[in-house]
Amino acid sequence: TALEQFSMQGWLKYAPGFRKPWKKRYLMVNQDAGILSIYESEVDGVGANPKGLIPLKGAMVDMPIPTNDPNPFQFCVCKIGESEEARKKPKISSASYSKGGFSQSVAKISKLVKSNSSIRKPVVHHFATDTEELMIEWINAIAHTCALHLEDESNGAMEENVSPQPEYKNEEPENDPITEQESEEDLNMREALKAQRLQEKKEKAASTLIQSLWRMILQKRKYQHILTQKRSIQMIFAYYQMYKSRQNFKPMLKQHKYRVNVLREMLSTEQSYIEGLNSLVNVFLTPLKAQGLINPQQIASIFSNIESIASLHHYLLTELSSRITGFIQPYQTIGDIFIFLLPQFKLYVEYINNYDSAVKLLVKLRESNSKFNKFVTKANELPELNMKQIESFLIMPVQRLPRIEMLLKDLLKHTDDNHPDHDTLERAFEGISELTAFVNEKKREAENFNKMAAVQRKMGKKGSGHNIVQPHRKWLKEGSLDVWNVDKKKRIERSVILFSDMLLCSTEKSVVAIKKGLHHTVRYDTLETYQLDRNSSASPAQDDPCSFIVKTRHASCKLFAESEIEMQDWCKTINETIEQLGKPRSMTSSGSPASRWGSHLV
Known part of the structure; x- marks a missing residue:
């Protein structure tokens, strides 16, 4: 079919x-x-x-x-x-x-x-x-x-529900050919009509079912379209949540990348620093000890405690290399290393304080000792030094401590408060900063002492009654000014030096001395000292805009600057110095890095 x-x-x-x-x-x-x-x-x-x-x-x-x-x-x-x-x-x-x-x-x-x-x-x-x-x-x-x-x-x-028709007996003869032919034609017609109706019903039912199925399919397509839209909205929302998470994570990722760069820079600079210290020890210090070109005291004055500093940084490099290797974890810590080594960094105090005298002694020895100068010149030409001079290696420890402070500060700045290394880094940075400030203060004190000693030497025999070098005294300012001479009634050029408790006016004189060669020495020819106290003052003069008057308890003087700005600067510095005279020394130094470090670093 x-x-x-x-x-x-x-x-x-x-x-x-x-x-x-x-x-x-x-x-x-x-x-x-x-x-x-x-x-x-x-x-x-x-x-x-x-x-x-x-x-x-x-x-x-x-x-x-x-x-x-x-x-x-x-x-x-x-x-x-x-x-x-x-x-x-x-x-x-x-x-x-x-x-x-x-x-x-x-x-x-x-x-x-x-x-x-x-x-x-x-x-x-x-x-x-x-x-x-x-x-x-x-x-x-x-x-x-x-x-x-x-x-x-x-x-x-339907066939079962049709009731049987009663049979009628015809009185006519059973074998009537005409009657039998008509009944057979009617039966065939009924069967044909019945088959036609049945076929029509089947076709109608099949058509109805197919139409219904297609309507259901179209309805399902419509629902699937709505479901697809719903899933698309859910997917878009999920991507939006993922985008928001990435946006929130970007600052953390950027901060981690910056920390990784700082850590790698710290490791690379530490490696370069160790190489420089090893070159200084192996090329200069060790051969000088073996050859005896200079005495041990001179060797100690030039190189100080460089070997101890090298040992300290060898240990620091080992610890940093064990933690800064390959992939650096987001929660890697290094602050505890510096906290552990913080007491050992006091070695820098001795070296930095001795650095200026070491450089001066090095220059003096190269001028006076030909064998030493030949040794240094030959060593400077070695290829492993990469065209660096001995002075470049001697200054490396002076520059290293501020460099470590800067790297720790940069690392702490890009470390979150919840990071496990934040507190240790903060303590390490504070300790290194205080140590750096203490070293700088001690260096300033040494420079101040050297300047006052130079003034004392220039005074010569005339300064025998003036002891310039005092523990409480500081060199503050120096310049060339004109001083009004009352006797001669004219301005005379003087070299003016301001100390923390005294104003010194003098005239410089060049003295030629012949001793192991011709050289010039500067001496003070005239000396005028003004002792400052709480009653002293410095104020501009009325007759000249570039002049000012310094008054003390026992004397006064009138000084002339080249410009009004220079005059105001001198007046301001002198008055600030006078204000500091009335304060106890403990008030000016308490709470400073030097006061906290001095007890265990000296």
Whole structure:
């Protein structure tokens, strides 16, 4: 017949009942028998025992309730009137139908075909395909089989309901040829009309089922479009959340990259520093000790405690190399290393304080000791020094401590407060900063002492009654000014030096001395001292905008600057110095880095 083309077989996903797990089964549609056979493996349908049989007589094809099931192409087979809609209570209203309920065509088919089934618990068989085209083929095949056997059932019921007609005996002879011929023609006509009506009913039922199925497919497509939009919105929201997380993580990532760069710079500079110290010790210090070109006191004055500093940084490099290798973890810590070595950094105090005298002694020895000068010149030309002179290596420890302070400060600045290394880095940075400040203060004191000693030497015999070098005294300012001479009533150029408690005015004189060569020495020819106290003052003069007057308890003097700005600067510095005279020394130095470090660094 024309319906035989819809018989088919193949693999489908099958789930019996409601929300049962999906299983892959091989299905065969038998149109003649009206049965849907289920097999666990692929068979030819002859002599095989099916896993299950689904009768299609009085059955229908329906679309399942839309769910979040991962299989989008689904359909189900159930008894007419026992679809999934009948299992849900309360029934789906028109409002819920508009939100994605069952197709109206299912209800129309249920009204069109009435089932006499007495099963109380409807069984719904769910099927799923991989593509929409395959789903439509299976739906057409099963629906036509259901429609075919539905018409057969209804036709049989109609024939059973026809009551038998009583037989009338004709008085005419039984073998009348005309009567028998008319009855046979009428019977043939009735059979033809009956077959025509049956064929029309079958075609109408099949057309109705196909239209209903297509309406259900279109409804499912519409719902799938809405579901796809919902999933797209969920995906967009998930990507937005991911974008927000990345945006929040970017500052942390940027901060970590900066910390990694600072740590690697700290390690690389430490390696270069160790190489420089090793060159200083191996190329200069060790050979000088062995050759005896200069005495041990001179060696100690030039190189100081450079070997101890080298040992300290060898240990520091070992610890840093063990932690700054390859991939640096976000929570890597190094602050504890510097806290542990912080007391050992006091070695720099001795070296930095001795640096200026070491450089001066080096210059003096190269001028006076030819063998020493030849040794240094030859050593400076060695290729392993990379064209560096001995002075470049001697200044490296002086520059290293501020360099460490700067790196720790930069690292602390880009370390979050919740980072495990933050507190230790903060303590290490504070300790190194205080040590650097203490070293600088001690260096300033040494420079101040050297300047006062130079002034004392320039005074010569005339300064025998003036002891310039005092523990409490500091050199503050020096310059060339004109001083008003009351006796001569004219301005005389003087060299003016301001100390923390005294103002010195003198005249410089160049003295030529002949001793191991011709050289010049500067001496002070005239000396005038003004002792400053709390009653002293410095104020601009009324007659000249560039002049000012310094008054003390016992004397006063009038000085002339080259410009009004220079005059104001001198007045400001002198008055600030006078204000500091009344304060105890403990007030000016308490709380400073030197006061905290001096007790254990001296």
